[in-house]
Amino acid sequence: MNFRHGxxxxxEINLIPFIDVLLVILIFLMLTTTFSQAxxxxxxxxxxxxxxxxxxxxxxxxxxxxxxxxxxxxVVLPERSVAALVAALRHAAEATPEPLLVIQADxxxxxxxxxxxxxxxxxxxxxxxxxxxxxxxP
Numbered sequence: 001m002n003f004r005h006g007x008x009x010x011x012e013i014n015l016i017p018f019i020d021v022l023l024v025i026l027i028f029l030m031l032t033t034t035f036s037q038a039x040x041x042x043x044x045x046x047x048x049x050x051x052x053x054x055x056x057x058x059x060x061x062x063x064x065x066x067x068x069x070x071x072x073x074x075v076v077l078p079e080r081s082v083a084a085l086v087a088a089l090r091h092a093a094e095a096t097p098e099p100l101l102v103i104q105a106d107x108x109x110x111x112x113x114x115x116x117x118x119x120x121x122x123x124x125x126x127x128x129x130x131x132x133x134x135x136x137x138p
Contacts, residue, residue, distance in 0.1 A: 058096040060089065060126070062117050066108040070117065080113075085120035093126060104132040 062085075063071040070077050072088040093099050101121050105114045121129055 059100045059102050060092045061102050061104060061132075062089075062121075064103065064105040064109045064113045064117060066106040068110055068113045070113065080116075082116050082120050082123070085117065086123045089120055089124035089126060093124060098128060099126065101126045101129045102132050103129065 061073055063074075065071075068080055070080065070085060072085070073092050075088070077084050077088055089101070103114065103117055105117075118129070
């Protein structure tokens with residue numbers, strides 16, 4: 001006795017639902033992944049190997065010493081307040097619109113002193129700010 005009727009159907013594997021599930025899992029993993037920064041690293045910021053910018057524009061130089069003293073255009077400010085720094089930056093920026101502010105902070109300078117300079121620059125309306133570094137190496 002032969003119970004087979006006609007040709008036998010081959011099983012078919014449909015890959016489209018499998019690919020859809022993998023894409024949903026990939027999107028889920030991409031959205032839920034968090035990137036953490038290591039905070040226990042020692043960072044030495046004052047050295048860099050970058051070349052100076054090719055175009056030199058009028059710069060306002062602010063130097064921050066290790067003890068927190070601040071000098072604007074080589075003039076040491078008698079006060080360490082943000083208001084005195086804002087006044088000195090506005091006076092230095094009067095001659096040129098949109099000058100470049102160059103912050104030369106000592107490696108041992110307190111973070112608060114540098115943040116005070118950045119805050120004063122924002123209050124004085126200076127938007128182009130860079131940090132000076134020294135070359136690492138001979």
